[in-house]
Amino acid sequence: MKLSLGPLQYYWPRSTVLDFYQAVAEMPLDIVYLGETVCSRRHELRQSDWIDIARMLRDAGKQPVMSTMVLLESTSDVADMHKIVRETEFMIEAGDMGAVHNLAGQRSFVAGPQLNLFNADSLAWMASLGAQRWVAPLEMRQADLAALLAAQPAGLETEVFAYGRLPLAFSARCFTARHYNLPKDDCGFSCIQHPDGQTLSTREGEAFLVLNGIQTQSARVHNLIQDIPALRATGVDILRLSPQSQHMAQIVAAFDAARQAAAPDRQALEALRALMPGAACNGYWHGQPGLNLVPAQP
Template sequence: MELTVGPNQFFWDAAIWRDFYLRLADEAPVETVVLGELVCSKRLPFYQVHFPEVVERLQAAGKTVAMTSLALITLKRERKLTAELADMGLEVEVNDLSTMAHLAPDTAFSVGPLVNVYNEGTLGWLAARGATRICLPPELPLSSIATLAKAATIPIEVWGWGRLPLAISGRCYHARLHDRAKDNCQFVCGDDPDGRAVDTLDGQPFLAVNGVQTLSASCANAAYQVPGLREAGVASLRLSPQSEGFVSLCGLFRELIDGKIDAETLSAKALPQAPGGRYADGFLTGIAGVDWSGDQATAQHHIARA
């Protein structure tokens, strides 16, 4: 099983962004890295000047590099940016199907988790159109993942770590929170490098926001589900970037996949820097998205010891 670093969902200072990926190139035991802007096209000019250096360094380290499309392409400027992706000479990861209109029929591409690949027909159509890798939507249960992986003729990837992408809106939550217009947001989303927590009126963790994006409050962690995912035929786990401890996290997942540590060890070591401070893998187990297998495993361990 391989590891893929998905596109950074958040807005970081350009120097921090650059150093993050250069360190990934030198130290992270991952096979694929997806670069680019997924959430807000206004962020892109701040760091795109570093693309050539980062791509060269990642490729020199033996990593496959892809460029993501935006999750929601609406403006003429964004359509132009999307058309230019194909000219970079790198694999394009499609996260908005309108991206495919800008790809030549014989151009290979990959598909990100924001495209609704829920059945064998969609999967087969994308593969026939040229998809070489598909990361399934994170809300699919393990039973559906197994069905799709069995039907697939290309590698299937599953979300393994990070705040789950739930929705993209035309409205910028960060700008509205600070009484600013979307066009004059002053990039306030940069104040929350792993998203801003949103609680219910009675103080319960609910969601997180990231500019125009809605995310899960908790951090998805598929560690306890790796055996089932491997048995289902999943080829790769996707790890979503976070501002602290990410290279170490990549190492922990590599050790887990290689059988050097167990899910309990990984989860305990990674928790202090997990966005939201708590885990969930309930979408995979098919019960409720917020559920966490580690709670059940810990309870069973205590029962066994008693």
Template sequence: MQLSIGSILYYWPRETLHDFYERMSASPADIIYLGETVCSKRRELKTDEWIELARQLSAKGKQVVLSTLALLEAESEMKTLRKICDNDGLLVEANDMAGVQVLSAKGLPFVAGSSVNIYNAATLKVLHKQGLKRWVMPVELSADTLQKILQEAARQGFADAIETEVFAYGHLPLAFSARCFTARSRNLPKDDCRFVCLDYPDGLAMRSQEQQSVFTINGIQTMSGDIYNLLGEVGRMEAIGVDVVRVSPCSGDMMPLLQQYRDAIDGKAQQIPAIADGECNGYWFGEPGMLTA
């Protein structure tokens, strides 16, 4: 199995982005996803700069994938999507069906992100015929469901032609909206948000009246309140047939975490740490996502 670093879901300053990817170029990750997937107003790096960064990381031995927006609402966003797809050689992660359509029409292979609703082998086969090379399992699916999908794909004879990736660590990306919840929390309209997402490098925690962690607000994106962590399930992923394990970026030093996942993938982990407070794994076990199984 390979280890991947997902695209940064939060809004970080330009210098922070460059510093992060400089460190990640020396990380044990095999694959790095780049680009803005949440909000088109986040332009600390322009499309050409993301592509240039991708080439720099590729030159350092990383497989790089450019990621697209998960919710497109304007023609300007479609223009950016087309530019990403016309990058001359880099693999693209399509996070909505518009991206799938553009890439398929060009005859280009692509990765289907977790926000593309692939819930069965029939859908997977259709997208494979359109050029799907790798798919990221929707985060709300369980290990048992994934196993059934891959078994059916094997029965239909195309399982070996695709790769499967699982989101294994980070706040789960759950839903998108045309409204910006972070701006609303500051009594600002979306069109004049003043880029307040920059104040929340790991999103804005949302708690119940009982102070239970419920969601994390990230602009127009709603995420899980707790961090999803499947470190203890890497062995089961391998047995099911997972090819790539994804870690989602967060602020702070990620190197120790990435090394833990690298060791687990390589079978070097002596002892897997237990799920910590503030972490969850319910969806993987077919339970409510916020639970710890």
């Protein structure tokens, strides 16, 4: 079973991003997804910078994948997507159907989690267009994934989002700008002040959601480290970890140890609690509300 690092969802200063990926080069990861997938106004790094990072990671033994944005809102966004998919040096993760359209029949690609492939017919169709790998929808439960993989096209890799705050929705509105009473087109790039997003709490003070520009995330951290045996038995090839601003090396090391362990460590989740920016959850995988945490089975 391989480990991947998903695309950076937050807006960090340029130096922070460069330092982060220098550290990633030393982590026991197999695949690293790169590029801006949330907001086209984030310009700390340009496409040429992402290419340079990809080459550095390739030299370190990783497989770099360039990810496209999930929500395209303007002609310039479409032009940026075209520029990324024309890049033939690295594999592409298609974030939306526009990217799929441009890649179909031209080269192999990764079908991203927001494409919502929920049944065997859609998965077979995506494979026929050239998908080499697909990322299961975030809310897919184990039983449904197992049934889907029973009819999976030959040679198609399956990746599951296994750690991080869940990207639940994308909107044309920027919620971070709205919080600061700023228009979206003059937002002052205020999301750079929140390296792990901005927590939205209920009136009772319970963390509910996280605002990340136009993206809404879960406040709780989806964590499947105790479910790795079930993931392996289901036929999952790759576990995706989502970047966070602190303790990423320790998180990756914990998942690396768990995927190699002869027997599951029932204390693995507990050991990670102090390293996570929020409480843990794994409800979707178990067919429950996503914010639930189903304990490891004895």
